[in-house]
Amino acid sequence: MIRFDNVTKVYPRSTRPALSDVNVNVERGEFVFVVGPSGSGKSTLLRLALREEKATSGSVLVAGHDLSTLSARKVPRFRRGIGAVFQDFRLLPGKTVDQNVAFALQVIGKPASAIRQLVPETLEMVGLEGKGKRLPHQLSGGEQQRVAIARAVVNKPQILLCDEPTGNLDPKISLDIVHLLDRINRAGTTVVMATHDADTVNDMRRRVVQLDDGVVVRDEENATYLAPEGDK
Amino acid sequence: MKVGFVAGEVWSGLRRNLSMALSVILVTMVSMFLLGMGLLAQRQADTMKGYWYDRIQVSIYLCTENSLQANCQGRAATEAQQESIENQLKAMPEVKQVFHESEAEAFERFKEQFRNSPITGNVQPGDIPQSFRVQLADPTKFAVVTSQFERAPGVASVQDQEKVLKRFFQIINWITAFSVFLAGLMVICATLLMATTIRQAAFIRRREIGIMRLVGASNWTIRMPFIIEMLVVAMLGVGLAVGMLWLGLRLIFNLGFNRVVLDKALIGANDVWALTPWLFGGVILIAVLTSLFTLRRYLRV
Structure with missing residues (x-):
């Protein structure tokens, strides 16, 4: 459903890549946490999947579209099949x-x-x-x-991308939100949620892709996450 | 895209950016008014040209015994010379009509024209030379007649009324050029103001635009409210300008000038209506192009 092959993303005017040589494959119906400290590349990963950014190299395939070759004209139609939620709600x-x-x-x-x-x-x-x-x-x-x-x-949508959806919320409310996402996932929607909130990850015990400095350092099923000190 | 939804977006957009919308209306109005004035002045000049040129005559005065012109050599034109001139004139394709005014007729006409002036008493028949009044098929071709008869035997002078009118039309041309120049500046102003307005409107609605892009609204869906907004304000401006032109024409021209004499020589409401589609078309084009150009940055995916 979402497939990153050797994806590297370097933002203009930045020497350090935000993502470097990332390989991730998310199957239809999966629920995946993307974790890691701030600046580890979680948001970049989601932005690439939403075609808000283009990969510097490598290929990004989402819902059957090759995003590196998808023309700008076809982006709106592509996005109709993807839901997105952000930390700041954007209402x-x-x-x-x-x-x-x-x-x-x-x-x-x-x-x-x-x-x-x-x-x-x-x-x-x-x-x-x-x-x-x-x-x-x-x-x-x-x-x-x-x-x-x-x-x-x-x-x-077939896919729901969530960028720190609980970042502004209390722990109790955060769990409610993640449970809601879980219910949406069980109804068939593929969910990818970026977070650095260890509690929600540990509560759910789902697949965890951990990023550090733009590199995938861990990709495990039924995993937990121990947030580094000072990043919670 | 539902009509009601777009209309709602347009309305709320105009309400949120009312002062800018108002300034676009006013600037568009002034620029189109100036442009309209310039174009109407030109039409007025053209109408007058047609009116006067139809009446323009080239007068060929023949020599009398008292003529001082070198060409006459102190002798009155002979009948043979007069006949030759008349035949030549009639043979010219440029000439529409020729009539001969004898000395007696010229004297009568003079007495009639200056009947209230004491000068008539001193003028005798024969003081005013006989002449050919030549009506040209194409009034601009007067030079042909002038050049052919200026030095012809028996011709004292060739006078052509075109010279007088030329100065007058020159002035109208300057007024037109100046008014169109001002209008051009104002159109630039209006275009820049539209661009600024759209940029501000897009900034005010950046959240909406962001969400539209996020959920996959097409670029045309995102653009449409802005374009329609611009069209609404720009067309209001043109509408007001056309109204002002019409009103100005009625008040200043048709009522202020002497209607009886110059009626056929004056432009009227029809000329304003003839101009209207061009003003609207031009402004619509400017509004749409400016919108599309200004919004590019907000639509980059």
Whole structure:
């Protein structure tokens, strides 16, 4: 489903590669944690998978697309099959919860009838039934992240990429969010979650890909993660 | 892409960036007004040219006994000379109409024109020379007539009214050029202001744009609200400019000038309407191109 072959990424005006010679293969339906300290290349890995960046060398295959040759014109259509969630939620402050989720469907031209059905359905799935009329600032951090997750999955993507989704949340709320992602995963969506939060990783016992200085130093099933001191 | 959704985005975009939208409207209005004025002035000049040129005559005055011109050598034109000139004129393809004004007719006309002036008393028949009044098929070809008859035997002088009008049209041309030049500057202004406005609007909506790109909205979906916004404000500006041109024409020209005399020589609302599609077309083109160019940076995937 997601396949990195000998991928190296060097950002312009940087001498040190953000990722160097990374090989990772994520199968359909997997749940993978990408862990490592800040600056280890987790976000770069996700940005490459989302085609927000292009690999300097090596090939990135996502959902059947070779991203190194995918033309810019075809990027939007590719992204419709991928959901993405971020640490900072990225909700639109002027729109209600309903509108925020509906926005993702409106801008890709979904018919209004489908939107009317999908939005409440998805909000119920993430546990926000009855909060559709609220504005983001009237919600807690955990609830806001649920809205962001609802928006990411409302179009039923094959893959959900999460970049530190619990980075701004309390440990208890973080676990709730990861359990929600787990439920989405069990429904068939491939989930890749970058985090440096050891508790959530250890709670889940899923596959862990550990990065350090842009290099994959560990790739294990049912693994735990011991965050380095000072990086929690 | 649903029409209602785009309309909503456009409306909220305009509301959030109202002062910029207003300035684009005003600058577009002023630039298009100036351009329209320049073009209307040119049309006015053209209309007047047509009007006057139809009436322009070349007058060939024949010698009298009192003529001082060297060509006359102190002798009145003979009948043979007069006939020869008339035949030559009639044979010229450039000439539409020739009529001969005898000394007696010239005297009558003079008395009629200056009937309230004491000068009439001193003028005798014969003081005003006989002449040929020549109407040209193409008024710009007056030089042909002038050159052929200036030194012809029996011709005292060739006068052509074109020279007088030329100065007048020269002035109108300068006014037009200046007004179009100002309009050009204003159009540059309007274009830059549109670019700035779009950049600001895109900045205000950077979150929306970011999310649209994230969820895979097409580039046209992202661009459309901006382009429509620009079109709305730019077209409001042109609309106002056209309204002002029409109003200005009515108030200043058609009511202020002497209608009876110059009616056919003046431009009217029709000329404004003829200009309107070009003004709109030009502004639409500028708005769309500016939007596309300015948004490139925000759409790079």
